[in-house]
Amino acid sequence: MRSVQPEVFLVARPEIDYGQLAVYLREVGGEKWLEKLDRGDLDDAQNLVEFAGKICYRAWEPGLNPNIVRVRTDQEKYLQNILSQAHGSVLEHVSFSFVLHNISRVATHEIVRHRPGVAISQESLRFVRLADIPFWFPEWAQADAELMKRATALLEQMEEFQRWMAGHFGLDEEGVPFHEKKHKTSFMRRFAPDGVATGLLWTANIRTLRHTIEARTDPGAEEEIRLVFGKIGELARAEAPALFGDYTVTDGAWVPRWRKV
Numbered sequence: 001m002r003s004v005q006p007e008v009f010l011v012a013r014p015e016i017d018y019g020q021l022a023v024y025l026r027e028v029g030g031e032k033w034l035e036k037l038d039r040g041d042l043d044d045a046q047n048l049v050e051f052a053g054k055i056c057y058r059a060w061e062p063g064l065n066p067n068i069v070r071v072r073t074d075q076e077k078y079l080q081n082i083l084s085q086a087h088g089s090v091l092e093h094v095s096f097s098f099v100l101h102n103i104s105r106v107a108t109h110e111i112v113r114h115r116p117g118v119a120i121s122q123e124s125l126r127f128v129r130l131a132d133i134p135f136w137f138p139e140w141a142q143a144d145a146e147l148m149k150r151a152t153a154l155l156e157q158m159e160e161f162q163r164w165m166a167g168h169f170g171l172d173e174e175g176v177p178f179h180e181k182k183h184k185t186s187f188m189r190r191f192a193p194d195g196v197a198t199g200l201l202w203t204a205n206i207r208t209l210r211h212t213i214e215a216r217t218d219p220g221a222e223e224e225i226r227l228v229f230g231k232i233g234e235l236a237r238a239e240a241p242a243l244f245g246d247y248t249v250t251d252g253a254w255v256p257r258w259r260k261v
């Protein structure tokens with residue numbers, strides 16, 4: 001048994017091609033908006049959401065659309081207005097990709113219940129030998145000596161059974177075809193605990209992130225997924241403060257000012 005800790009790595013974020021954006025904006029008379037962006041630090045996630053919102057009403061500057069006499073120039077206020085109006089579709093243009101490392105099958109099974117706006121690639125246990133089971137114990141469990149003794153003994157017994165099966169099926173003998181190994185390893189994983197730590201690449205757009213961070217840090221949610229989504233919330237807020245800054249975090253629960261956009 002290998003004791004592990006769930007971790008989250010943000011591995012991909014959007015990148016705007018400002019040159020192409022400029023070509024388009026010159027076409028429609030919206031260069032002034034781009035000049036404004038160039039003045040500050042470039043936050044591609046927030047800029048892309050603002051761009052998506054402004055393209056809807058040609059709101060680059062007053063007068064381009066005769067119906068619009070005034071435009072919001074402050075990005076933070078503009079994005080807050082999008083959230084408060086529940087104009088959430090523009091948030092779908094921005095996705096972040098997270099590696100969720102050392103998280104259990106308990107957590108991954110719950111994560112995959114969230115369907116729109118996500119992409120998932122999960123480690124296949126059909127190919128993995130489980131002779132050294134990675135496992136997360138929360139701090140309160142680690143502090144319980146009797147529990148740890150019994151839990152560790154049980155996991156070691158499971159590992160021993162995995163090694164026995166590998167020998168029994170002759171998986172490491174010369175010439176065993178790959179499909180045979182895969183067939184037997186897939187059977188063997190049925191004897192792994194639900195708490196076995198694994199990993200996945202999880203990509204979600206901002207609309208989905210706002211919903212899932214709230215749902216999965218709720219006090220009623222499971223403790224490991226709460227921990228993971230707390231980390232996702234911290235990373236997302238650092239990337240796009242204007243789009244995640246409305247959350248109040250109390251005892252690990254992320255509650256947004258503007259819900260379900």
Ligand SMILES: Cc1cc2nc3c(=O)[nH]c(=O)nc-3n(C[C@H](O)[C@H](O)[C@H](O)COP(=O)(O)OP(=O)(O)OC[C@H]3O[C@@H](n4cnc5c(N)ncnc54)[C@H](O)[C@@H]3O)c2cc1C
Nearest residue numbers: 110112113114115116208211212215216218219220221222
């Ligand atoms: C604390 C907690 C406890 C839970 N307990 C259980 C449990 O005991 N048993 C169990 O089976 N599940 C349980 N779940 C999972 C839960 O039922 C949902 O399946 C999961 O949270 C996915 O969220 P969602 O339904 O909001 O859908 P998501 O896939 O995250 O979709 C986001 C939103 O898009 C809309 N949407 C998505 N798909 C559709 C659709 N097909 N039609 C119409 N609108 C759609 C909905 O407005 C939805 O809220 C629990 C979840 C939480 C957070």
